[in-house]
Amino acid sequence: MNNILFVALGGSIGAVFRYLLSIFMLQLFGSAFPFGTLLVNVIGSFLMGTIYALGQxxxxxPEIKALVGVGLLGALTTFSTFSNETLLLIQSGAWIKAFFNIALNLCLCIFMVYLGQQLVFSRI
Known part of the structure; x- marks a missing residue:
């Protein structure tokens, strides 16, 4: 039961953080490209790499893993929004933007997990 509370707390923080970052990116760049989703996925990937490496x-x-790994990062990052935004780009004929959305999310997020791990491992 204790971990459920940590997941809920982390989830509420992650959801609010995602909402605020998405609004900020929308105001900064407009709606032509889903920069908000890209940013939260990149940040979340970096944090996931960091948490994973710290655990190694x-x-x-278990409470910190529940708070950050499941709750905060689970609410912050989102594959479903990424998928929907990519499909909307494809359906609107913006194939190049859809390609870049896929490529940037995959490449940057994998790189950020690596970077987060290396940040921790290099300090050992």
Whole structure:
């Protein structure tokens, strides 16, 4: 039961953070490309890599894993929004934007997981 509360707390923080970042990116860049989703996925990937690496080199409590790994990052990042936005780009004929959305999300997010891990591992 204790971990459920940590997941709920992390989820509420992640959801609000995602909402605020999405609004910020929409105001900054407009709606022609889903920069908000890209940003939260990149940030979330970096944090996931960091949390994973910390768990490999030290004790990370189950509560912290539930709070950050499941709750915060689960609410912050979203594959369903990425998928929907990509499909909308395809349906509107914006194939090049759809391609870049897919490529950027995959490449940047995988790189950010790696970067997060390396940040932790290099400090050992």
């Amino acid at each position: 080199v030290s004790q990370v409590s």
